[in-house]
Each structure stands twice: as C-alpha cells, then as structure tokens.
Amino acid sequence: MTALRGDVVWLAHTHDVRSFIPPLLALIVLTTVPTAILASDPGPSNGFRGLKWDDPPSQDMIPSDSTLHGMTAYLRPQDRNTSVAGLPVELVTYYFHERRFCYVLVGWPLKPKRATFDQLADALNKVWGKPDDVKETGERFWVSRTGSTFAGLRRHEGPELGITLSLGNATCLREARERHTGL
Numbered sequence: 001m002t003a004l005r006g007d008v009v010w011l012a013h014t015h016d017v018r019s020f021i022p023p024l025l026a027l028i029v030l031t032t033v034p035t036a037i038l039a040s041d042p043g044p045s046n047g048f049r050g051l052k053w054d055d056p057p058s059q060d061m062i063p064s065d066s067t068l069h070g071m072t073a074y075l076r077p078q079d080r081n082t083s084v085a086g087l088p089v090e091l092v093t094y095y096f097h098e099r100r101f102c103y104v105l106v107g108w109p110l111k112p113k114r115a116t117f118d119q120l121a122d123a124l125n126k127v128w129g130k131p132d133d134v135k136e137t138g139e140r141f142w143v144s145r146t147g148s149t150f151a152g153l154r155r156h157e158g159p160e161l162g163i164t165l166s167l168g169n170a171t172c173l174r175e176a177r178e179r180h181t182g183l
Contacts, residue, residue, distance in 0.1 A: 047101060053101055053102070057072075069177045070179060076092065076094070088108075089108055091106075100172055103169070106166075107164050116163060129142075
C-alpha cells in the first residue's frame with residue numbers, strides 16, 4: 001500500500017499536471033467530433049426498426065390497401081401499440097418498390113397538441129442534429145451527408161390534424177416516382 005502511495009506521490013512530483021491537459025483535450029476532441037458528425041446524419045440511415053433499405057417485406061408484415069407512387073404498403077401488427085421518439089403512434093406504414101423497402105411513414109394521433117410536434121422536433125434534433133431545412137410552416141427536413149437518406153417531420157392542418165414523420169431511401173423513392181409518373 002505504501003509503495004503504491006509512494007508511486008502516486010512520485011508521479012505527481014515528477015510530472016507537471018499541466019502537461020496532461022493537451023493530450024486530454026485532444027482525446028476529448030477526437031471522441032466528440034465524430035459523434036457529432038454521425039449525429040447530424042439522419043437516421044436511421046440504414047432503414048427503420050430492423051428493416052434495412054432495399055430489404056423485401058418481412059414475414060410478419062401484412063399488405064395494406066394504401067399506395068404511394070405505385071409502391072405497395074405494408075403494416076406490422078407489433079407497431080399498433082408502439083411509440084417513436086417516446087410518443088405513442090397512430091400508424092406506421094412501410095412502402096416497398098419492386099419488393100424493396102423504400103419509405104416509411106409514421107403518424108401520430110389526430111388533433112395532437114402543439115407540444116407534441118415540438119417534442120418530436122426536439123427528440124429528432126437530439127438524434128440527427130439541426131434540420132437541413134425548416135419551412136415557414138414549421139416542417140423540418142434532414143438529409144444525410146451522402147444524400148441517400150432523407151427525413152421529414154410535418155404538422156398537418158385542416159379537417160384532419162396530425163403529425164407525420166417520413167423516412168426514405170432517396171434513390172428508391174425517386175425510382176418509384178419516375179416509374180409511377182412516367183417522368
């Protein structure tokens with residue numbers, strides 16, 4: 001025990017504590033900068049809830065009547081009583097183009113409180129960083145650095161109030177739109 005205490009005292013006397021500050025600061029910068037960069041890349045950039053972009057529909061999915069740009073919609077029974085960003089969702093719809101996972105739309109209950117939109121926006125800001133674009137309507141959009149993934153948070157006004165979060169594979173969605181519209 002005394003030998004250890006003596007080593008600590010020797011270390012303190014032989015090394016100026018200020019000499020540890022530059023390497024410590026470098027270590028902090030090297031660990032936080034990559035984390036901040038990754039946080040600003042919208043995610044989940046490789047899909048949603050265990051389903052990766054371009055995956056086929058999973059066996060637990062049920063086809064839905066809904067379509068978007070000619071894409072086939074699917075639902076998962078386990079998404080009925082779930083939450084995203086800590087808030088219970090009304091509906092999660094997965095869209096597939098040529099059996100490839102392309103887009104997901106998450107909807108929160110109708111007639112939400114404004115605080116709900118703000119809570120969602122704050123939660124997404126913490127995960128993905130500040131949005132790349134904020135519209136006058138309050139809509140927020142994030143785009144990955146590579147441009148391959150996008151996300152949008154929208155508040156819908158009118159007879160059906162609600163909030164939606166859309167996440168998608170930009171290339172796949174573009175292909176679906178072009179094929180559906182012929183442009």
